[in-house]
Amino acid sequence: MILTVTLNAALDVTYGVDSLLPRTSHRVDSTYERAGGKGINVARVLAARGHPVAVTGLAGGPTGTVLRDELRTAGLRDELLPIAGDSRRTLTVVSHDDGDATVFNETGPQVEPAEWESFTAHFASLLRGVAVVVLSGSLPPGLPPDAYATLVRTAGAAGAATVVDTSGPALLDALGAGPDVVKPNAAELTAVTGREDVAAAAAELRVLGARAVVASSGADGLHAVTGAGTWRAVPPEQLAGNPTGAGDACVAALAAGLAAGAPWPEVLREAVALSAAAVPCPMAGDIDPGTYHRFRTTVSVEELHAPLAH
Amino acid sequence: MILTVTLNAALDVTYGVDSLLPRTSHRVDSTYERAGGKGINVARVLAARGHPVAVTGLAGGPTGTVLRDELRTAGLRDELLPIAGDSRRTLTVVSHDDGDATVFNETGPQVEPAEWESFTAHFASLLRGVAVVVLSGSLPPGLPPDAYATLVRTAGAAGAATVVDTSGPALLDALGAGPDVVKPNAAELTAVTGREDVAAAAAELRVLGARAVVASSGADGLHAVTGAGTWRAVPPEQLAGNPTGAGDACVAALAAGLAAGAPWPEVLREAVALSAAAVPCPMAGDIDPGTYHRFRTTVSVEELHAPLAH
Numbered sequence: 001m002i003l004t005v006t007l008n009a010a011l012d013v014t015y016g017v018d019s020l021l022p023r024t025s026h027r028v029d030s031t032y033e034r035a036g037g038k039g040i041n042v043a044r045v046l047a048a049r050g051h052p053v054a055v056t057g058l059a060g061g062p063t064g065t066v067l068r069d070e071l072r073t074a075g076l077r078d079e080l081l082p083i084a085g086d087s088r089r090t091l092t093v094v095s096h097d098d099g100d101a102t103v104f105n106e107t108g109p110q111v112e113p114a115e116w117e118s119f120t121a122h123f124a125s126l127l128r129g130v131a132v133v134v135l136s137g138s139l140p141p142g143l144p145p146d147a148y149a150t151l152v153r154t155a156g157a158a159g160a161a162t163v164v165d166t167s168g169p170a171l172l173d174a175l176g177a178g179p180d181v182v183k184p185n186a187a188e189l190t191a192v193t194g195r196e197d198v199a200a201a202a203a204e205l206r207v208l209g210a211r212a213v214v215a216s217s218g219a220d221g222l223h224a225v226t227g228a229g230t231w232r233a234v235p236p237e238q239l240a241g242n243p244t245g246a247g248d249a250c251v252a253a254l255a256a257g258l259a260a261g262a263p264w265p266e267v268l269r270e271a272v273a274l275s276a277a278a279v280p281c282p283m284a285g286d287i288d289p290g291t292y293h294r295f296r297t298t299v300s301v302e303e304l305h306a307p308l309a310h
Numbered sequence: 311m312i313l314t315v316t317l318n319a320a321l322d323v324t325y326g327v328d329s330l331l332p333r334t335s336h337r338v339d340s341t342y343e344r345a346g347g348k349g350i351n352v353a354r355v356l357a358a359r360g361h362p363v364a365v366t367g368l369a370g371g372p373t374g375t376v377l378r379d380e381l382r383t384a385g386l387r388d389e390l391l392p393i394a395g396d397s398r399r400t401l402t403v404v405s406h407d408d409g410d411a412t413v414f415n416e417t418g419p420q421v422e423p424a425e426w427e428s429f430t431a432h433f434a435s436l437l438r439g440v441a442v443v444v445l446s447g448s449l450p451p452g453l454p455p456d457a458y459a460t461l462v463r464t465a466g467a468a469g470a471a472t473v474v475d476t477s478g479p480a481l482l483d484a485l486g487a488g489p490d491v492v493k494p495n496a497a498e499l500t501a502v503t504g505r506e507d508v509a510a511a512a513a514e515l516r517v518l519g520a521r522a523v524v525a526s527s528g529a530d531g532l533h534a535v536t537g538a539g540t541w542r543a544v545p546p547e548q549l550a551g552n553p554t555g556a557g558d559a560c561v562a563a564l565a566a567g568l569a570a571g572a573p574w575p576e577v578l579r580e581a582v583a584l585s586a587a588a589v590p591c592p593m594a595g596d597i598d599p600g601t602y603h604r605f606r607t608t609v610s611v612e613e614l615h616a617p618l619a620h
Contacts, residue, residue: 022330025413062372103335
């Protein structure tokens with residue numbers, strides 16, 4: 001079983017408008033709502049691929065109720081812990097004229113110390129039979145900066161592998177707890193290391209404690225630095241569409257690969273194919289099966305050099 | 311007592327962002343929610359001025375629950391009828407860099423015929439002791455086109471005066487029921503009559519059935535065509551700010567004036583002063599007392615000509 005953690009779960013709302021013009025009024029002609037936050041998107045991809053998965057994290061208030069109702073409708077196992085604050089919404093405004101998306105991300109509810117303490121106990125109680133824990137996204141206000149490090153250690157002690165997809169201080173802090181995989185994108189890597197070079201920055205995160213680093217660079221594919229070797233995996237072609245769900249699809253593939261004990265080249269091929277298959281879909285968490293099957297056999301994986309000393 | 315009707319009640323949400331840039335992601339640094347829709351804004355202004363007022367209309371779903379909770383917090387008497395659909399939200403994105411507002415209006419829930427039938431009975435039951443009924447804003451999907459005409463007739467039969475503030479077909483249709491006052495703005499007047507000239511267009515609405523027409527033209531003030539004469543009321547100066555609440559403040563003054571049986575020049579002076587006092591406030595339904603008192607004595611009201619035959 002794979003358990004995904006979304007500490008700042010969201011209700012993702014999509015508005016359709018004719019054309020987005022600042023300083024004017026817009027008639028919203030379509031409204032679409034579903035549960036989101038990166039961990040929930042990862043769970044959606046895993047469930048669609050037939051993997052047993054459960055969703056945990058924090059959700060509360062009227063928005064939390066709506067998002068949990070939607071999880072139930074989607075058939076995702078809901079192990080979210082209720083909190084007093086109202087969960088955040090993210091709003092994507094899509095213009096019909098050019099298909100472009102403009103995004104507004106609310107910060108999220110204030111989490112009380114007692115709620116975080118309850119969550120750590122709740123999380124530990126969910127780990128029986130869990131092979132991989134995915135920790136994705138931002139931390140809501142009020143959480144301690146070492147929140148991900150604490151969960152990585154708890155998961156590790158229970159024998160579960162961990163995949164962390166976050167950025168900034170939350171990412172840096174998690175490294176010290178020795179997560180099995182971290183998946184920053186190129187911008188996040190540069191932000192935490194100050195290095196522009198993806199290979200050098202990824203190697204640095206491994207030195208800081210991650211057992212493996214899989215860095216994503218959009219259409220340039222993945223650069224993986226692991227204890228078993230260093231690889232580059234590149235998609236055969238570039239796709240137009242919505243890249244927001246590609247990172248979550250990549251993480252889903254990494255978690256499924258870790259759970260299956262698959263070799264890295266195979267995991268990376270799957271990760272590039274699933275990432276690409278997210279791009280034609282307007283909503284994060286969705287996968288285009290045609291793209292997936294086409295890419296599955298045409299992703300190129302190249303070993304750059306042999307295992308590095310850790 | 312004044313009863314305001316908001317058939318498409320909304321939760322008005324305001325997001326603060328640094329700068330609105332289409333096709334980018336924005337961090338929302340402040341989120342503010344309150345009950346809205348034009349009738350609710352009118353009730354807020356009336357309550358703040360000490361007038362006994364109640365709010366009715368239609369609200370439902372999780373958004374309806376949040377907006378009714380906020381009405382309670384604000385101390386407004388809530389006589390909304392619950393419906394199955396989820397009430398709409400309106401979103402105003404305010405940029406900190408220039409103070410400009412960009413607005414997204416959801417359409418509103420589908421109202422079932424049985425819900426509308428329940429509402430007409432509910433509305434009739436609320437009319438005891440009501441001097442003036444205010445009917446404001448758009449109709450949600452599913453309502454008959456003669457919804458406002460029906461309510462105007464019911465109110466009239468119960469001895470209540472009516473003020474209608476809507477646009478397009480809903481306004482045209484309401485005229486036939488003989489509302490006491492309609493308050494279109496210049497653009498709405500042009501849209502329903504095809505005339506650019508405010509005086510001529512306002513006179514035409516009176517011919518179509520309204521007992522009085524008060525047309526608002528922003529900083530140019532009000533043009534009133536009534537059975538007792540025709541007036542122009544002009545503010546002493548132009549104000550910078552948010553004009554969205556000015557129309558609702560104007561309607562509040564018209565309703566209060568009708569309830570008090572005040573003479574038109576006094577009603578119009580009050581309406582221009584309250585409209586102006588809404589402009590410095592970022593949220594519709596709020597009034598700046600300093601502006602109100604300053605304008606109250608300096609609005610110029612000019613009689614254009616003597617009573618017209620109806």
